Amino acid sequence: MNSFGQPRHLAYVITEDWFFASHFLDRAKAAVNTGYKVTVVTRCRETAKEFQHFGIEVENFEFSRRGLNPLKEIATILKLSRVLKKINPDVIHNVALKPVVLGSLAEKLAGVRNIVNAPVGMGYVFTSQDNRARILRPILKTLIRFVLSRKNSRVIIENQDDFTNLIAGNFAKQDAIALIKGAGVDINKFASSPEPPEPVCVIMVARLLRDKGVNEFIEAAKLVNAKFETVRFLLVGDVDSGNPTSLSSGQLAELKTSKYVTWLGARTDIAALLTNSHIVCLPSYREGLPKSLIEAASVGRAIVTTNVTGCREVVQHSINGLLVPPRDASSLAMAIETLINDPDLRNRMGAENRRKAETQFANEIIINQTNSVYDSFYTS
Numbered sequence: 001m002n003s004f005g006q007p008r009h010l011a012y013v014i015t016e017d018w019f020f021a022s023h024f025l026d027r028a029k030a031a032v033n034t035g036y037k038v039t040v041v042t043r044c045r046e047t048a049k050e051f052q053h054f055g056i057e058v059e060n061f062e063f064s065r066r067g068l069n070p071l072k073e074i075a076t077i078l079k080l081s082r083v084l085k086k087i088n089p090d091v092i093h094n095v096a097l098k099p100v101v102l103g104s105l106a107e108k109l110a111g112v113r114n115i116v117n118a119p120v121g122m123g124y125v126f127t128s129q130d131n132r133a134r135i136l137r138p139i140l141k142t143l144i145r146f147v148l149s150r151k152n153s154r155v156i157i158e159n160q161d162d163f164t165n166l167i168a169g170n171f172a173k174q175d176a177i178a179l180i181k182g183a184g185v186d187i188n189k190f191a192s193s194p195e196p197p198e199p200v201c202v203i204m205v206a207r208l209l210r211d212k213g214v215n216e217f218i219e220a221a222k223l224v225n226a227k228f229e230t231v232r233f234l235l236v237g238d239v240d241s242g243n244p245t246s247l248s249s250g251q252l253a254e255l256k257t258s259k260y261v262t263w264l265g266a267r268t269d270i271a272a273l274l275t276n277s278h279i280v281c282l283p284s285y286r287e288g289l290p291k292s293l294i295e296a297a298s299v300g301r302a303i304v305t306t307n308v309t310g311c312r313e314v315v316q317h318s319i320n321g322l323l324v325p326p327r328d329a330s331s332l333a334m335a336i337e338t339l340i341n342d343p344d345l346r347n348r349m350g351a352e353n354r355r356k357a358e359t360q361f362a363n364e365i366i367i368n369q370t371n372s373v374y375d376s377f378y379t380s
Contacts, residue, residue: 213283
């Protein structure tokens with residue numbers, strides 16, 4: 001209960017309802033079960049309609065994920081502050097870079113005392129090599145340092161690299177940072193299973209973004225199929241028009257007719273698709289901690305991914321998968337070929353992945369760690 005004798009009110013501020021459903025719904029449901037009133041402030045589309053079935057309220061808020069026009073962002077801060085004054089939460093959990101920066105400023109105006117910031121993934125500005133992103137980086141770093149160091153705030157980070165960098169860069173004090181490894185996985189739904197019969201199937205589950213390494217995956221499929229004609233490559237995921245690195249219409253047209261990769265679009269049967277695959281691939285340029293890889297780990301599949309922040313938090317090279325350089329289709333293809341040729345190695349890696357999912361990434365672990373962050377405002 002808060003000081004007014006009402007249930008403590010937890011609000012999530014997040015750009016998209018589908019991302020909340022994918023990465024935070026289980027934690028929100030657990031918060032409801034422990035006595036919190038929960039509201040999600042997000043762009044409400046079809047997915048948001050499901051939240052009320054779990055006792056979660058919603059407030060529609062239209063974040064612009066493209067661009068950083070100063071006048072528009074100031075207007076967003078003012079509008080968001082009015083929404084927050086209306087719902088009057090006790091704790092706010094900001095998710096991703098724009099809600100962390102704009103949300104924290106709006107929450108200061110609204111007089112919200114307790115803030116949890118989760119700058120997951122760090123976004124386009126921190127991964128892109130184009131000039132615009134390079135110009136924005138120092139400005140954003142200054143803003144991030146300001147909002148993360150605010151009194152009565154906590155920071156949730158998903159990987160050790162970001163944890164170390166936040167401390168080294170004086171973005172936040174160590175005792176205010178919680179390292180929570182990803183979104184969690186339902187280890188019963190994503191149950192461990194033996195590999196299906198060959199031919200080998202290689203699957204990538206991700207939004208269709210250049211920064212996820214989609215182009216490298218397609219190129220690697222061409223290289224592998226030149227040697228192994230029966231190996232199938234599946235790409236699962238949809239476009240994300242709000243992200244600057246989403247594939248262009250021309251690239252999508254090529255993908256639809258590709259001889260090397262079968263694009264399945266957005267799917268809800270990810271557990272079944274992983275069960276019917278042999279190798280899981282994610283050649284991303286940077287991650288917070290990728291949900292697709294912890295789901296793959298839970299099913300017990302060998303993984304090929306890039307040696308970058310977030311991905312190497314899941315995979316230890318040659319132990320439960322193979323790490324390759326980012327933006328390198330040739331190295332990606334070679335690693336996939338190594339696993340194609342060695343089913344015993346795949347099985348050993350898969351068993352280690354399942355153990356890691358059970359001991360580090362299971363929903364119950366992630367939920368308990370997140371609830372401890374919320375409760376820390378009332379016990380410190």
